[in-house]
Amino acid sequence: MRFHLLCALLLAGAAMPAAAQDRPDVEQRIQRLEQQLRAVQRRVFPGGAQVEPEIQPATAQPATRPASGGSAVGDLTARVDALEAQLAALTGQIEENAHRTRQMEAAIARLREETVARLQRLETPPAPAPAQAAAQPAAQQPARPDPGAAEPAAAGSAPGAAAGDPAEEAYNAGFRLWEARRYEEAQTALQAVAERYPRSRWASWASNLAGRAFLDDNKPATAARVLLANYQNNPQGERAADSLYFLGQALVALNRRPEACRVYDELARVYPTMRDWLRQRLPEARRTARCSAAAG
Numbered sequence: 001m002r003f004h005l006l007c008a009l010l011l012a013g014a015a016m017p018a019a020a021q022d023r024p025d026v027e028q029r030i031q032r033l034e035q036q037l038r039a040v041q042r043r044v045f046p047g048g049a050q051v052e053p054e055i056q057p058a059t060a061q062p063a064t065r066p067a068s069g070g071s072a073v074g075d076l077t078a079r080v081d082a083l084e085a086q087l088a089a090l091t092g093q094i095e096e097n098a099h100r101t102r103q104m105e106a107a108i109a110r111l112r113e114e115t116v117a118r119l120q121r122l123e124t125p126p127a128p129a130p131a132q133a134a135a136q137p138a139a140q141q142p143a144r145p146d147p148g149a150a151e152p153a154a155a156g157s158a159p160g161a162a163a164g165d166p167a168e169e170a171y172n173a174g175f176r177l178w179e180a181r182r183y184e185e186a187q188t189a190l191q192a193v194a195e196r197y198p199r200s201r202w203a204s205w206a207s208n209l210a211g212r213a214f215l216d217d218n219k220p221a222t223a224a225r226v227l228l229a230n231y232q233n234n235p236q237g238e239r240a241a242d243s244l245y246f247l248g249q250a251l252v253a254l255n256r257r258p259e260a261c262r263v264y265d266e267l268a269r270v271y272p273t274m275r276d277w278l279r280q281r282l283p284e285a286r287r288t289a290r291c292s293a294a295a296g
């Protein structure tokens with residue numbers, strides 16, 4: 001509003017007979033406006049880019065001032081028009097930048113919401129498989145089968161547990177899932193046993209059979225990780241030796257035969273009194289891995 005009022009006063013004053021006398025003062029005021037406009041440009045465009053065309057100073061006046069004031073009025077009008085055009089261009093640029101900024105802020109907000117949603121989905125653990133056999137009374141449980149693929153389910157092959165032992169019942173449920181070749185459900189159920197009952201003797205059994213479930217499910221890399229952890233975290237566990245044996249099997253499946261041989265060597269060295277089921281199968285496992293000679 002101040003700018004338009006100034007322009008109106010300038011144009012009205014130019015039409016008066018005393019315009020020639022007031023022109024130096026008007027020139028100074030317009031020059032100050034131009035300087036202020038350039039300062040605005042430098043703040044809006046700090047990189048140096050400015051709205052074109054750049055306002056140029058008024059053309060040099062001839063040595064002899066014409067008698068009529070028409071040329072002075074035309075010069076003032078042109079310069080005022082240029083100022084108005086440049087201010088309009090700056091205003092449009094500012095509004096466009098503000099619009100882009102709002103769009104970017106909205107896009108960033110949407111990206112933040114989507115990222116948080118994805119992280120929440122990734123961090124939510126899958127629901128464990130229900131223990132299907134836990135409802136069966138302990139007295140009706142069959143004799144504990146030893147979880148060897150070719151080993152007969154002989155009575156007494158596994159140590160007994162107190163009636164109603166929740167760790168044993170949970171292991172039974174995972175074993176039945178593995179036996180039915182429902183490997184993914186067995187993996188979840190057996191790993192849950194080891195995590196829920198880490199001090200139970202069945203934790204070693206559950207972790208070993210979970211590793212076997214991954215191996216039978218054609219996931220030897222995951223199987224190797226689970227089996228190695230069972231051996232390292234609980235070397236005195238009742239199925240730690242079995243985990244070393246099946247770790248060698250997983251390494252062979254991964255075509256890492258030299259490492260499998262070192263695992264079989266460690267099995268023979270650390271567990272010289274390993275159970276017969278392992279002792280009978282170890283020589284064939286070493287031949288499959290192309291090991292040079294039996295350890296010990």
